[in-house]
Amino acid sequence: MRFWFFFLLFLVECVVVAGIEIQVGSKTIAVTKENVFEWEEGLIILSKYSENLQIESPTVGTLGSFEYLVWNNHTIGYSEVSGLVTIDGVSSNIDQLTYEEVLKRLEIPYAKVGASLILPEGVISSVSHKEGILEITYLGSFEFAASVVGEYIEVVSLSWSAYEDQIFSPGEKVFKIRVGENWSVERTVEFEGFARVILTRKNYRNRNVVLIPLSEAATAQINDDTIPVFWGIGDNRVLIRGYSSDFEGADWSVYAENKHLAEKLVEKHDLKLEICPLIFMPVARISFTLLLENEDYVAQILSSLRELLK
């Protein structure tokens, strides 16, 4: 019995006394002598982590013998005299406060691998998907790859990363979003803190052409498998979207095909062609807006379009 008591005590001692390595991804930012929080060392770790994520570094200050830091809406105070560390109002004895506990209280996602605590290199802040475009805002570096698997776009972590307070190892799936059939990733465009994954339809030909009155354009539910044609009264013209340099060429092929089809309609039906990005026309997808003097023209133009799409 006494043996087990001392053995357990030894193990606990080992855990606390043994140093740990703290990494951001594969990069070591600190090797601690013990697995207990140390004020100066903790400050360096937080500063390096902030630098890596390109967020504000901790702000430090002193009140008498009390030192404090403010970081990412958290406050940590330390009194060398009492040996107490206070994180967001909860005090602990510094000799008993492990780095893991500190990370948990500061809401920093981490993974424990052997004697290492691994922090993420990239943190996804938000994700949105609309009209074949997946937008990801992130902190740090963009360590993700997107691909379409079946009806879903899947985002995989290329390094250690985090999303919704969870940490993901390299190769692990971070999230997936249903996009429907026949999509593929055309391109991923990265900006600082923001990435745009552009999807395109593998094949748009032989798809249904759907006519939508302009009065219903704002609320229309456009099926992924259709080519929307919006129409309203006007001076006999067809409008298409242009491309944008924001997509770094990923929308060129759709624009070229859209323009080619529009030019054929213009030629055949003696229309004008206007290039203008109207909000209801989906991005990076074939679509048209017809402004016609006479409602009877609509059926003729749709018939021509269907022929062209065969």
Next chain:
Amino acid sequence: MRKIAVFIVLCITIFSFGRQLTVFYLNDELYPVSVTYECENEDVVVFLFEKMSNPPEGLTTFVPVDVLKAYFIVEKSLVIDLCKSQLAVLDFQMERYFVHQVLITLFTNFSGIDSVYFLVDGRKRDVLANYVDIRYGFPRQIWTEWPVRGKE
């Protein structure tokens, strides 16, 4: 990056003295008509918007008076901040032609600008007034020519 922006701003300021500028208006058929002005004003963008909103006799414009709030340049992009209350008067056709008129005028006069972005009241918005999508940049390649083609 900042140096390039400063350089472009300097260029705009320097070249603004005694520079000939081309402003596009519309005729009765809504086709573009260019008019050349000698710019004495030191702020070319402000000058262009002032001229665009005051067409010569016989020509028309869809650029309202005092629609420009501010502008700035980021690398090779020109960001134009517009006044929402002035845009409220634009209907579907006017809104489209406002965009065409402004873009062709800006791209014609600033050869170093590759794209134009619009803000409304200092904020990034989805639409200019009601219809034109301004979430993404407008590229020079499309608006160096008038983007309406076909029968006169």
